[in-house]
Amino acid sequence: MRMPIRKHLMRLRGFSPGVAPSSIARLHANENPLGPSPLALQAIAEAAQSSHLYADSDGTQLKKKLSESLSLPAECILLGNGSDEIIHYLSLAVLENDSSIVVGDPGFVRYEAGAHLQNAKITRVALDDEDQHDLNAMADAIDENTRLIFIANPNNPTGTLVFREELNRFLTRIPETAIVVLDEAYYEFVESAQHPSAADYVRDGKPLVGLRTFSKSYGLAGLRIGYGLMPAELAEVINAIRQPFNTNNLAQAAAVAALEDEEHLRKSKELNRRSLKRIAAIVESHGAKARESHANFVWADFGRPVAALCQALFEQGVLVRSGEMFGKPNHIRISSGTEENMDRLERAFHAAHEALAS
Ligand SMILES: *Cc1c(COP(=O)(O)O)cnc(C)c1O
Secondary structure, three states: OOOOOOHHHOOOOOOOOOOOOOOOEEEOOOOOOOOOOHHHHHHHHHHHOOOOOOOOOOOHHHHHHHHHHHOOOHHHEEEEOOHHHHHHHHHHHHOOOOOEEEEEEOOOOHHHHHHHHOOOEEEEEEOOOOOOOOHHHHHHHOOOOEEEEEEEOOOOOOOOOOOHHHHHHHHOOOOOOOEEEEEOOOHHHOOOOOOOOHHHHHHOOOOEEEEEEOOOOOOOHHHOOEEEEOOHHHHHHHHHHOOOOOOOHHHHHHHHHHHHOHHHHHHHHHHHHHHHHHHHHHHHOOOOEEOOOOOOEEEEEOOOOOHHHHHHHHHOOEEEEEHHHHOOOOEEEEEOOOHHHHHHHHHHHHHHHHHHHO
């Protein structure tokens, strides 16, 4: 039987990030090891009482709060079922058959999914020797068919940052036919003073989209809520094509409360700072090079294939992300964690290395 499926979709295969048992140290998905803010948990419990009602399709309260803190009109803010969903809708709104996207390599895998869906082309531009976006090479790769240029800042999986001056220079090279997407999934963790903020560019009317999420620093990955900052004209179109109830009532309430809990965010960043140092020390004592990270994970180069090492770590109860899925089989990405999980990581590396050496 031949199903009437769009031809270019036939070669696609689903990707499942997998389910890990909770007994394992989850250092593979860049989650917040402290969990959600207690204020968010309380807001969820209260909002649960209204679960029989359709949520506010406009997310009025959350958008108002974001609008105030970012000094951006609410019309420039789009809520999504995670920022992944905003990438999806951006692709639907902007990409078509003969268009293309430009992405850094290695980079976040969801950008390519949107291009596949629209049968658009993908131009991958290798990161430079420092694992940073090579903005000159990316600008050279843009042509008249390029519609979206994705820059994760900090980059996933490398944790590297594009600085404000570099970005400004890059933006002068972008034609009017293209939009730069600055994916700021790890924005809250960045401490550099040279860190650009997508909100500033959108406020200035630049053709740029910013993506942020409550999944990482705010610890709400399971609830699925993120937001995009963009010119009102683009937000209006996506609002017209999106599912009206793409963000649910629990997620909206939790996000509002999470924004109010500055103490939880401070603690999360503090733990992250310590944890990043610890991860770097552990992998370096086992012969790897750790890239300095501006996010909540460390990208480590072991200089040889890591598949057996990742398996051995897993058998020790520690789950990390092999670089394999990013086309980098010599690398491992390790998320920050609690002190306890950092101890487990250290012991697991020890045991795994002994096992691999014997
Ligand atoms: C985690 C992540 C996201 C998506 O997060 P959501 O859970 O969909 O909000 C987007 N971009 C990058 C680079 C990420 O690492």
